[in-house]
Amino acid sequence: MEIRAEKLKRCEMVTVSGRIDSATAPELENTLLGLIQAGQKNIVVNMRDTDYISSAGLKAMLSALMKVRKMIPAGNVVISEIKPDLRENFDLVGFDRLFDFYDQDLQAVGSF
Amino acid sequence: MGNAKTLKVKALLENVPVAIDFVTQSAKASGLDDQSLYQVRVAVDEVCANIVYHAYKGMEPGEMEISCDLDDQAFVVRVRDWGNAFDPDTVVDPDLNAPLEDRALGGLGLFLVRQFMDQVRFTFDPELGNELVMTKRLQVAG
Numbered sequence: 001m002e003i004r005a006e007k008l009k010r011c012e013m014v015t016v017s018g019r020i021d022s023a024t025a026p027e028l029e030n031t032l033l034g035l036i037q038a039g040q041k042n043i044v045v046n047m048r049d050t051d052y053i054s055s056a057g058l059k060a061m062l063s064a065l066m067k068v069r070k071m072i073p074a075g076n077v078v079i080s081e082i083k084p085d086l087r088e089n090f091d092l093v094g095f096d097r098l099f100d101f102y103d104q105d106l107q108a109v110g111s112f
Numbered sequence: 113m114g115n116a117k118t119l120k121v122k123a124l125l126e127n128v129p130v131a132i133d134f135v136t137q138s139a140k141a142s143g144l145d146d147q148s149l150y151q152v153r154v155a156v157d158e159v160c161a162n163i164v165y166h167a168y169k170g171m172e173p174g175e176m177e178i179s180c181d182l183d184d185q186a187f188v189v190r191v192r193d194w195g196n197a198f199d200p201d202t203v204v205d206p207d208l209n210a211p212l213e214d215r216a217l218g219g220l221g222l223f224l225v226r227q228f229m230d231q232v233r234f235t236f237d238p239e240l241g242n243e244l245v246m247t248k249r250l251q252v253a254g
Binding site: 019021022023024052053054055056058059062063065066069070085089092093094097098 | 125126128129132146147150151153154157158160161164206207208209210212213215217220221223224227
């Protein structure tokens with residue numbers, strides 16, 4: 001798994017490629033929580049090149065979302081360009097109700 | 113039972129991707145369609161991660177054994193460990209409707225396994241350890 005983080009004007013763009021499995025999810029969680037701790041509470045996670053996500057990855061995403069939503073004013077973690085198979089993981093565990101999904105980065109960034 | 117292939121590795125987090133890759137190769141050779149393949153990979157990840165985190169708690173890390181086979185138009189994965197007895201009934205399903213602040217982080221893995229696989233069966237034997245057998249039906253080409 002590779003993570004690339006790019007600071008944009010209104011948010012951070014985090015691009016994840018490869019697979020978010022039980023072994024790599026801790027790194028994703030650390031990256032997201034690190035960004036949040038450094039003051040970045042608006043994050044787009046681009047999953048165009050993410051091959052798969054297991055529950056460990058879902059938990060990492062949820063953990064980051066919970067953190068930014070508790071801040072005042074609240075931040076957000078949104079997802080862009082997710083593949084259908086991965087989207088199904090989110091839907092099955094009810095995370096589709098919690099996260100905002102966008103087909104393109106432009107829309108995702110524009111949400112902030 | 114046909115050409116069962118078996119992998120035995122130490123129950124460590126670094127071996128979870130090894131187990132996933134092993135099953136992926138076998139599943140592809142069995143003709144599993146792409147979506148089913150994705151689901152099987154997630155299920156194997158969940159099961160192996162559970163063994164890594166829970167099976168040998170309080171003792172020396174042991175091993176996990178994964179075997180794959182084709183059985184009557186279904187891809188079968190067996191995962192065995194020799195750790196603490198695991199009772200799946202003690203794992204509570206996640207509350208899918210809970211608002212964000214109330215969402216618990218646990219229970220997702222087993223829930224996904226049951227959603228993705230057609231059959232999931234757990235057994236425990238004092239000698240043979242925990243065995244999980246899960247199957248995924250091969251899609252008939254239309």
